[in-house]
Amino acid sequence: MNLFSDFEQRVRAALHTLFSEQGREVDAGLIDRVGVEPPRDRAHGDVSTNAALVLSKPLGLKPRELGVELGMILEKDEDVVAVEIAGPGFINLRLSDAFWARQLAAILTSGTAYGHSEVGAEKPVNVEYVSANPTGPMHVGHCRGAVVGDAIASLLAATGHAVTREYYINDAGGQVDVLARSAFLRYREALGEDIGEIPRGLYPGDYLKPVGEALKDEFGDKLLAQDESEWLPEVRDRAISAMMSMIRNDLADLGVSHDVFYSERSLRAEGHDRVAQAVQALRDRGLVYQGTLPPPKGQLPDDWEDREQTLFRSTEFGDDVDRPLLKSDGSYTYFASDIAYHYDKYLRGFRDMIDVLGADHGGYVKRMKAAVTAMSGGEAELEIRLCQLVKLFRAGEPVRMSKRSGDLVTLSEVVEEVGRDAVRFMMLFRKADAPLDFDFQTVTEQSKDNPVFYVQYAHARTASVRRQAKEEISDLDLRPTELAKADLTLLEDEGERGLIRLMADWPRLVQLSAEAQEPHRVAFYLYDLASAFHAHWNRGKDSPQLRFIKPEQRELTLARLALVSALGTVVRSGLEILGVQAPDEMH
RNA sequence: GGCCCCGUAGCUCAGCGGAUAGAGCAGUAGCCUUCUAAGCUAUUGGUCGCAGGUUCGAUUCCUGCCGGGGUCACCA
Numbered sequence: 001m002n003l004f005s006d007f008e009q010r011v012r013a014a015l016h017t018l019f020s021e022q023g024r025e026v027d028a029g030l031i032d033r034v035g036v037e038p039p040r041d042r043a044h045g046d047v048s049t050n051a052a053l054v055l056s057k058p059l060g061l062k063p064r065e066l067g068v069e070l071g072m073i074l075e076k077d078e079d080v081v082a083v084e085i086a087g088p089g090f091i092n093l094r095l096s097d098a099f100w101a102r103q104l105a106a107i108l109t110s111g112t113a114y115g116h117s118e119v120g121a122e123k124p125v126n127v128e129y130v131s132a133n134p135t136g137p138m139h140v141g142h143c144r145g146a147v148v149g150d151a152i153a154s155l156l157a158a159t160g161h162a163v164t165r166e167y168y169i170n171d172a173g174g175q176v177d178v179l180a181r182s183a184f185l186r187y188r189e190a191l192g193e194d195i196g197e198i199p200r201g202l203y204p205g206d207y208l209k210p211v212g213e214a215l216k217d218e219f220g221d222k223l224l225a226q227d228e229s230e231w232l233p234e235v236r237d238r239a240i241s242a243m244m245s246m247i248r249n250d251l252a253d254l255g256v257s258h259d260v261f262y263s264e265r266s267l268r269a270e271g272h273d274r275v276a277q278a279v280q281a282l283r284d285r286g287l288v289y290q291g292t293l294p295p296p297k298g299q300l301p302d303d304w305e306d307r308e309q310t311l312f313r314s315t316e317f318g319d320d321v322d323r324p325l326l327k328s329d330g331s332y333t334y335f336a337s338d339i340a341y342h343y344d345k346y347l348r349g350f351r352d353m354i355d356v357l358g359a360d361h362g363g364y365v366k367r368m369k370a371a372v373t374a375m376s377g378g379e380a381e382l383e384i385r386l387c388q389l390v391k392l393f394r395a396g397e398p399v400r401m402s403k404r405s406g407d408l409v410t411l412s413e414v415v416e417e418v419g420r421d422a423v424r425f426m427m428l429f430r431k432a433d434a435p436l437d438f439d440f441q442t443v444t445e446q447s448k449d450n451p452v453f454y455v456q457y458a459h460a461r462t463a464s465v466r467r468q469a470k471e472e473i474s475d476l477d478l479r480p481t482e483l484a485k486a487d488l489t490l491l492e493d494e495g496e497r498g499l500i501r502l503m504a505d506w507p508r509l510v511q512l513s514a515e516a517q518e519p520h521r522v523a524f525y526l527y528d529l530a531s532a533f534h535a536h537w538n539r540g541k542d543s544p545q546l547r548f549i550k551p552e553q554r555e556l557t558l559a560r561l562a563l564v565s566a567l568g569t570v571v572r573s574g575l576e577i578l579g580v581q582a583p584d585e586m587h
Numbered sequence: 588g589g590c591c592c593c594g595u596a597g598c599u600c601a602g603c604g605g606a607u608a609g610a611g612c613a614g615u616a617g618c619c620u621u622c623u624a625a626g627c628u629a630u631u632g633g634u635c636g637c638a639g640g641u642u643c644g645a646u647u648c649c650u651g652c653c654g655g656g657g658u659c660a661c662c663a
Binding site: 033035037041048050054056057063089090172175176264293295296297303309320321324327329334337338359360361362363365366388389430431433445446447451457460461468469512515520534535537541544547548585586 | 588589591592599600601603606609618619625626627628657660662
């Protein structure tokens, strides 16, 4: 449990005591609004509660009066050394050295599990991310969603959810047919034909050349004599699996892994047509009808035709218009398939689903949430996190990309140039719903200006101090469980105490980040923690008495090494969630 | 035009309904070869886009404007 929820319970217990003494009753809903938080300004104390502000009015008291009464009870807590009523009626508590020493020891005994919790109660959560079309290698545009989705999944796992990481393969629509035709062209090329320019509308990238070669090796020139209707399914299958193995490699380079790769095509397998089932489920609830849609306001598409179609009544669940389930040729729309896919998740037992999508899918959010609510009868809920675009820069200059020529910057190029850690950290060093500037130069600098370096260096520095300590003082037992036994109340410097308080905030931060599904908070926290640690280290320059290793003061050294080790542990724990390495030395 | 996201220091951005709104860069002023370095310390700078509303309390929640971006049946 994090220390703030711990004290929240203590405050509630104190309220209970107070009210039963006085024979008063307070609405439970109000008690729920009582919270315990770190004060914005640490000078105000260690923990702060708004209890008196929230409850004074219904009790007909002034906040400060109620604060004094409550404070008298809280003062009896053995971990509380001082109570102050401040500002409009905040109750600020200062906690004992022994309490903080216990927090520090807990980090050392828990290791990187420190900060993890069981609040998720093993509830199944399905997190879908990447789901890039299997028509080419991953480019940088995919990469933010991949990293963000992966980190959200890790956050949920760290807070005790049963997480399934999933990738939806769009292998059923028209564009995989285009892929097949593009690959077929490369096949003819492999057979020696001069194919000239790749026609518009086909995929021009060189990455299909090996697919053409492989087709030649497998089929010889046999396919040339066939109709497209004959060769297309064969070529398509092989092209898709080639693309997927390329994508899996790209993902592996980025350190992103999925538990399930779910094929859109498999939704329609003989015997259990999930699409038909999902549509039927909606029909059973009276949510499917034949009707016409109003034309979109503003710019009217050239080929707009007013016709009757099969519609899902998504407006009943907050969507702006109803959505078609069948195309004019009678086949299912992509949306219908996607409903089926989410219906399948529902049938697999997921009641909480999260989709991480690019911001260009923003228009898709309401209808998909509506569909999940509808087909599950309100039992399941879908949350959609949108990621804004990434703009690439090189030393401040924008990197030009042209989609038409296939001249996109691929994910593997970026990873190769700047490294997995830099890509991952920077993708998370900004709120997901804000656009991101990514500069190749900055993220590879070994300087304070590069946040990746700065945070990793903090970890390396803790390892370095431990190595140095062993060299300077023999027979030190630096195992965390041993360091936890040191006299940690010797850490009396304000810088040291500040670091302990910051570390003790980690469990709460993990929980809040997971609830908000905002992994960038972890990245910012790590940056702050690294910054505080570097600053404290630098104090040792002017004040040698603050240095970690004092050979003539063994007990103090052990306490400080405990502090340093704990700090390394928290940094590692955070980087683990972000999927970034925590190196023991920088090169 | 509808919908979604964004608007906070000169720049890039943090900020779960709480107290005097923070950080980095840039600017300014100093310091500097240290347990492991790729610098350190201090400091200037704000009508939180505008106007209302809810609240004991609003940068945060709601509504309406203004400005920027994305998106808009039958592609996926």
